[in-house]
Amino acid sequence: MxxxxxxxxxxxxxxxxxxxxxxxxxxxxxxxxxxxxxxxxxxxxxxxxxxxxxxxxxxxxxxxxxxxxxxxxxxxxxxxxxxxxxxxxxxxxxxxxxxxxxxxxxxxxxxxxxxxxxxxxxVPDKELRMLNHWDNIDGSIERGYSGDSFFFENKQIVVNERTRDYARLLASVGINATVINNVNVKQEATEFITNTYFESLKKLVELFDSYGIKLFLSLNYAACMELGGLKSADPLDETVIAWWHERMKLVYQELPTLGGFLVKADSEGRPGPFTYGRNQADGANMLAKAIAPYNGIIIWRCFVYNCQQDWRDRTIDRARAAYDYFYELDGAFLDNVILQIKNGPLDFQVREPFMPLFGKLKKTNHIMEVQIAQEYTGQQIDLCYLIPWFKELLDSRTYCGEENDTIKDLLKGKCCNHFGRGIAAVANTGNSENWTGNDLAAANFYGFGRLAWDSELTSEEIAKEWICQTFPDEEEVLDTVSRLLLMSWNTYEKYTAPLGIGFMVTPHYHYGPNIDGYEYSRWGTYHRADHFGIGVDRTKKGTGYASLYYPPLSQMYENVDTCPDELLLFFHHVSYNHILQNKNTVIQHIYDTHFEGVKDVERMIQMWKGLEHKLPSKEFHRVEACFHKQLDNAKEWCDQINSYFYRKSAINDKRGRKIY
Amino acid sequence: MxxxxxxxxxxxxxxxxxxxxxxxxxxxxxxxxxxxxxxxxxxxxxxxxxxxxxxxxxxxxxxxxxxxxxxxxxxxxxxxxxxxxxxxxxxxxxxxxxxxxxxxxxxxxxxxxxxxxxxxxxVPDKELRMLNHWDNIDGSIERGYSGDSFFFENKQIVVNERTRDYARLLASVGINATVINNVNVKQEATEFITNTYFESLKKLVELFDSYGIKLFLSLNYAACMELGGLKSADPLDETVIAWWHERMKLVYQELPTLGGFLVKADSEGRPGPFTYGRNQADGANMLAKAIAPYNGIIIWRCFVYNCQQDWRDRTIDRARAAYDYFYELDGAFLDNVILQIKNGPLDFQVREPFMPLFGKLKKTNHIMEVQIAQEYTGQQIDLCYLIPWFKELLDSRTYCGEENDTIKDLLKGKCCNHFGRGIAAVANTGNSENWTGNDLAAANFYGFGRLAWDSELTSEEIAKEWICQTFPDEEEVLDTVSRLLLMSWNTYEKYTAPLGIGFMVTPHYHYGPNIDGYEYSRWGTYHRADHFGIGVDRTKKGTGYASLYYPPLSQMYENVDTCPDELLLFFHHVSYNHILQNKNTVIQHIYDTHFEGVKDVERMIQMWKGLEHKLPSKEFHRVEACFHKQLDNAKEWCDQINSYFYRKSAINDKRGRKIY
CATH class of the missing domain: 3.30.379.10 (Chitobiase/beta-hexosaminidase domain 2-like)
Structure with missing residues (x-):
């Protein structure tokens, strides 16, 4: 291809x-x-x-x-x-x-x-600037929206000219580390730490080293059982420890410059230390010890939660899970362990508060994980330029009590005792000819790298840089594409799940609306809408999640009157007639923003059409096709959301627009 | 195996x-x-x-x-x-x-x-007593709940001792025809009408003939394009006609006793005559002409509807589709065409009115299609003995103006000018050791055959016959299993979609509740619930479907006061406070029946447990495991349905039970 x-x-x-x-x-x-x-x-x-x-x-x-x-x-x-x-x-x-x-x-x-x-x-302001690919050994990509993997084909690792171009793209924006395989390590991917794959991994490491990119691999925590035939993966078991030491010795003999490993344990069906009554630090440290002699690093994901939750039980809160598991372990991890913490407490929604672990971990290396694979943000069909969202996150103050207390200070290692180590993004690439499906989605790939290097770049600057390098040099192109990018996140938020409540997507696929899709499920992501109101009570009267932040954030979120509108339903269960800070009622806000979202997309299509004769035909039409699908999607969201809430609340749209 | x-x-x-x-x-x-x-x-x-x-x-x-x-x-x-x-x-x-x-x-x-x-x-009272298997050439079974196919393995047709045992099971209950491959004919299954498969099909035909079973095959309507390389499948195109004549000549040279073919055309993505602006009779007759010289029969499914419906549009009614497409073609089909009409207008729900084509087709051969594969009725995990349901259908009067006007009269060929020809069931078998997954599901396999032979057998008689032959001869076993079977359909109806509304199942899988799962979809199966009420208006003010029946059924269904409770929401959109014929309100009926359904299943488990020492351990535990899953399912249905309607209507359960 x-x-x-x-x-x-x-x-x-x-x-x-x-x-x-x-x-x-x-x-x-x-x-x-x-x-x-x-x-x-x-x-x-x-x-x-x-x-x-x-x-x-x-x-x-x-x-x-x-x-x-x-x-x-x-x-x-x-x-x-x-x-x-x-x-x-x-x-x-x-x-x-x-x-x-x-x-x-x-x-x-x-x-x-x-x-x-x-x-x-x-000078890059963050030490680790990393991509995580969720590519499977069979060539498929979990949450891939741009074709299949270019790393794997027929269960083999591919190293060719495209791999070089990939490395060039990374180096050009300063990304210095990458994990090429899915955190859900299955099938033959478990064998990456065996002879079977060392030859091709060597070629890959050699190539990546020549572009300043450290190769990391996702690791199957149960490899000692699956490969080693052990009966346990208990991190305190001597045979387990010995197996890993021996295995890592072999790995680093063959791949001395390997960066290390990324591990998803005890999450969504993956094995981990919990099985043996051990905690996350026991698991991470056991592996970290085994690779310490080789300067290897264990990156340990904090995305650990109970995915067999009972929707009837309102006392459990998935949003608390990472905090509850990891906060108490601060200081318990070895020096060569880095915790990888998702930006928010749920899962890459278009809007979430930042994860309260940021600013609370003062003795543990950690990085932030964002997702440029647009799993919940339009799947690279809908335009959603995520850089403004990442900027908001980076600029968020943690109020951790130090002078430089924003998340970006943290990730730069400028507060919390220098334990912040950088940022990682779940990648949005695949083997499609333009790498990212929607041409405009490449702005997120580019932008993530640039922002990882320099948190102070503005969304506008990054957009302009990318446009200059991507499209013909015309003022109108620069201006229009820039405006499209900059309005897109806000637009996407308008027509999807309202006011920070999240999800409401089609189960499993995560594209398109299904308001109750996760409402009666085991995944812990509920909206709790009934005839009277909607939202999850995460105040002290509810799950207590708001209290996990430092003041004044904890008070701001706790209080329904000071909680920001865009996160209201994440923190509070309110009546549809509740008055937002923007003076609108919740229900009218839902109607208004959803109709607006569709109008925005219509406007975006008109703007794009204006560029028809200024852009190469192939790119123009590729993006145009995406926009048309986005409009269908926006209309479907708008009509389903509005119908759902109208049917449930029986409150009319005060502007009398069509609701089904 | x-x-x-x-x-x-x-x-x-x-x-x-x-x-x-x-x-x-x-x-x-x-x-x-x-x-x-x-x-x-x-x-x-x-x-x-x-x-x-x-x-x-x-x-x-x-x-x-x-x-x-x-x-x-x-x-x-x-x-x-x-x-x-x-x-x-x-x-x-x-x-x-x-x-x-x-x-x-x-x-x-x-x-x-x-x-x-x-x-x-x-003497069998119906001419054609047929099974339809939805087995795929790759060994999978569409809507199979009992393992994989025993007809196909590695893209080959298997004929072995198990095939003989299958034939014995059929012959023992008088089933005299079977279609071994899925109506959705894909991949190599298209090639059954080529040399590739003739050898193994010959063996199969020979075996089946020796048990009085006619082999039929599902046909790919587009085979003339896929195999023949033609550019069209237009049934009036001379090259298409010639291709099929030539092909059928070859087929019948090799398989002279082949019964004929089953065709699903123009439905759910399958090709058909509509593509060429032709009607269903054009398509069926073209094929029928090609096989008439060999006494072959074309069975043409009437399950034709628009599966790209807009949920916003309340004027289209999937329930009308088969009637609208086929009623006007009565008399247009050749003698060796048989229309296969699903029992109800939607799709094998636990409760539907009978399809109004029955009694209206007076010049066209037809059979009724039921489904013993429990796609929507518990998937052979939940117990649902369907014979009482089939009995109700068979005993239904069509009011077609003749003396013997029930559906069973029709299928016996005793009214409507003898055009009724029999009955077919979508089979519930697979390669699991006991054929049907849940041992008790075999009662549907057995019962369908017996009822196909003799419509006058009662559900109780059939149950007893089956129990005698299946379980140890003990009065308590006979009595308990019989009671379990006979209460099961009613129980399943209680805890699932209420009052004839149907669906509310998990999309695609069709097991377990998802109340809005098909509400905003393209499949044409809606419940239209809002804060005030629920149901689909199929009266003259709505889609007019009720008028498709002969009087007095048309009037009975049209009138909300005479419409039977169990079909109320299929025909009418009513308020939650509407009083049913059983004196309960709709909402209270929903709450009551759902709590009852769970209690019923709990009772069934107790009943089954009483047989522990009277049954072989293997069978006992296999069924017990199913019952436990059924209880989980019933609870999930109960809680989701009740929570859904409580959250939407805001009407309390007058008995104050737990709703979430």
Missing amino acids: SWEQAWLKYQAVKGYLDEAYFKEVYTLEEGKIIENALAELRLATNKMFGAAIERVNHLPTKGIHLSLVSKECLAKEGFQLEEKNGLIAIMANTQIGLLYGVYELLRRVACKNKMALLSLTR | SWEQAWLKYQAVKGYLDEAYFKEVYTLEEGKIIENALAELRLATNKMFGAAIERVNHLPTKGIHLSLVSKECLAKEGFQLEEKNGLIAIMANTQIGLLYGVYELLRRVACKNKMALLSLTR
């Missing part, structure tokens, strides 16, 4: 005045990373200017100079770009810093920035 | 006084059918009495005599049993009649009937 180049297409830059800088490049460095940097420069200049840059063996009078320096401020991955008298110097402490510098430079060309007097320093 | 013998286990008959009749058998007849009859006698006598009957070459003084006679009253398949002076004479016009006589005789032994002065004549 052929594939495109996403934002690395290096479109011809017409009328660019600074082309002359890109004739010659000079460096003393050698090695695979430098080769990749130079190859990228050649490819880009050839495509942008019609002539590839030449590596010269002397410092040119006009050109580019890559050099290693020793500047503490640049740390391991940062770089400096300086233009002076015709020469652009790219400086870094490491070769990977130089590669990042090259990508920054090329991005600036694509966006037609001037080179004269260029002077900037860029 | 090993398998059991269902009701042909021929348990030892202790203390039976008439054993002496079963020492010798005499007949002049030869041939495969007679061989099978004699083999059955040998097997049965050996198992029941410990000594196999012997075939003797003279008329014995005490024993059995099989002989062909020529009596108009016995028709093709009937038989006579006469005991006189120690000799039991089995007489029939055909060998298959003799085989049926043998099975009747053995059934009477299993039930310990006396032989002295035995004198009876049995």
Whole structure:
């Protein structure tokens, strides 16, 4: 299957005045990373200017100079770009810093920035910037909306030119780690830690290393039973411990630069330490000890909850689960364990409060997990540019009592005793020709990487960068696509589950509405709507979840009058006639926003149509087809939500619009 | 995989006084059918009495005599049993009649009937008594609840000893036709009409013929395109017509006794004549002409409806579809076409009115289709003995203006100009060791056959016959199992969708409750519940469906005060406070019946437990496990239905029971 180049297409830059800088490049460095940097420069200049840059063996009078320096401020991955008298110097402490510098430079060309007097320093503000792929060994992708896996085919690991292009895309935005297989490790994927797969994994590691990307693998916690034939996976059992030590020794003999492992344990049917009456730290530490000698890391997911809940029982709250399991274990994890915490307490909804563990874990390494695979946010059919949502999360104050108390401070390691370690995203790629199904969904892939590198970039800046590199250079294109991206999250929120209540999606598939789809189920995600009202009481009178936050957040959420509208139904069960802070009643807000959401999508289609003759036909029509499906979806959501609540509440829409 | 013998286990008959009749058998007849009859006698006598009957070459003084006679009253398949002076004479016009006589005789032994002065004549009252298997060539079964297919394995047709036992089960209850493959003909099953499968089909036909069973196959209407490479399947296209004539000639050269074909066209994504602007008669007749030279029959399903309906549109009514498509075509079908009409207008719900085509088709061959695969009636986990339901259907008067106007008269060919031809059931078998998953579900398999043969048998009689042959001979076993069977349909109806509204099941799977599961879907099966009431208006003010019946049924259904309670919500949208004929309100009836349904199941479990030491342990525990699952299911239905309607109506249960 052929594939495109996403934002690395290096479109011809017409009328660019600074082309002359890109004739010659000079460096003393050698090695695979430098080769990749130079190859990228050649490819880009050839495509942008019609002539590839030449590596010269002397410092040119006009050109580019890559050099290693020793500047503490640049740390391991940062770089400096300086233009002076015709020469652009790219400086870094490491070769990977130089590669990042090259990508920054090329991005600036694509966006037609001037080179004269260029002077900037860029250092990633988070240590771990990671993707999690949920690709299965059989080639399918769990929650994949863009074709099948390009990592796996016929139960084999594929390493080819597309894998290289994948690595280039990651490096170009600064992503420095990736997990290629599904956290639900099944079938032959359990055998990645055996001889069967070492050969192909070696090739992959070698390739990724040359782009500064650490390979991680998802691990089957029960591998000691499934592969080793042990009768137990008890983390305190000596035979279990011995098996893992031996196994990890073998793994690291073969793959010495492997980053480590991601583990989903005791969750949604996966095995884990709970089976043996042990806690999550027992499980994580046992594995961590086994790989500590090799500088390996265990990334342990906090998405642990009871998925056999009784819908009748209002005392159990899935939202509390991660907090309840992990807060009490703060400090119990080894240094080479990193907890991976979902952004919110449920599961990647269009709106959730942030997970209250953030700011509470003061002695445990952790990263935040977001999802750019649009499982609940339109599945890469509906446009939903998630960067503004991630920005809100990053900018959220935790009130943990330190000066820098936002989540982004935390993930940068600037508060909570430096235990924040970075950010991971569930990836949205597949083997479709444009990588992400909907072309516009690539903005989330790109944007996640950029935001992972630099929390201070704005959603608008990121959108613009991506558009410049992706679409023809026209003011109207830049403007329209940017507006489409920036309105899309809000639009999606309008026509789906209202006021923070979440879910209401088709069970299993998670696309399209099914208001009661999870209401009488075992999954712990309820809306509790009846004739009088709707919402989950998470105050002290309910599940007590609101109290898990630091004040003043705990008070703000606890109080129905101060709880933000967009999270009202997440925290409170209220009557349909409850007056929101926006002065509307809950029911009228539901009607209004749903009708608005459909109108928004209609407007988006009109906006997109205006670009028909300014965009390549293939891309234009691919996206247009998505928009039409999105409109159907929005209408279905609107009509089902409105009918559902009208039929239940018997309260008329005060504007008398059509409800079924 | 090993398998059991269902009701042909021929348990030892202790203390039976008439054993002496079963020492010798005499007949002049030869041939495969007679061989099978004699083999059955040998097997049965050996198992029941410990000594196999012997075939003797003279008329014995005490024993059995099989002989062909020529009596108009016995028709093709009937038989006579006469005991006189120690000799039991089995007489029939055909060998298959003799085989049926043998099975009747053995059934009477299993039930310990006396032989002295035995004198009876049995003639099947319906011509076609058929099973439809929805088995796929890959071995799976659509709506199969008892393992995989025993007809297909690895894309091959299997003919082995189990196939023979299957044929014996059919013949023992008088089933004389079967369709072995799914009406949704996909993959290699399309190739059954090619050389690829002729060899194995020949073996199957030969086996079935020797038990009086006509083999039919489901046909892919688009085979002329998929196999023949034609560009169209237009039934009026000369190349299409020619292709089918040629193809059928080949088929019947190889399989001269093949019964014919079953066709699902223009339904749920299947191809059909509508694609070419033709009607259903055009499609059926084209195929019928092609097989008429070989006495082949086309059975054409009437389950044709729009499965892309908009839930917002209340003018379309799926219940009308079969009537609207086929009523106007009455008389347009060739003589060797038989329409197969589902018992009700929706889809095998626990309660539906009968399909109004019955009694309206006066110039078209037709049979009724019922479903013993318990797709919507508990999936062979929940006990649901369907014979009482089928009896109600058969006994229903159509008011077609003739003296004998019930559906059973119709299917017997006794009214509507003899165009009624019989009955078919979607089968409930699979390759599990006991054939039907839940042992008690075999009562539906057995019962369908018996009822197909004789509409006048009562549900109780059939139950008793089946129990005698299946379980140890103990009064308490007979009594308890009989009571369990007879209460089960009513119990299932109590805890599932109320008052004839239907569906409310988990989409796709069709097991367990999902009240809104089909409410906002494209399938045309809605309940229209809102705060005020529930039900579908099928009166003249609504979809007009009620008027499709003859008076007085049309008036009875049209009028909310005369419409039977159990079908009220099928025909009328009423308020929750509407008073039923049983004096209860609709909402209180919903609450009451659902709590009752759970109590019934609890009672059933107690009843079953009382048999623990009277039944073989394996069977006891297999059924017990089903009952426990049924109780979970009943509780889930009860709580979800009651919570749903309480939350929507805000009307309290007047008995104050727990609703969530």
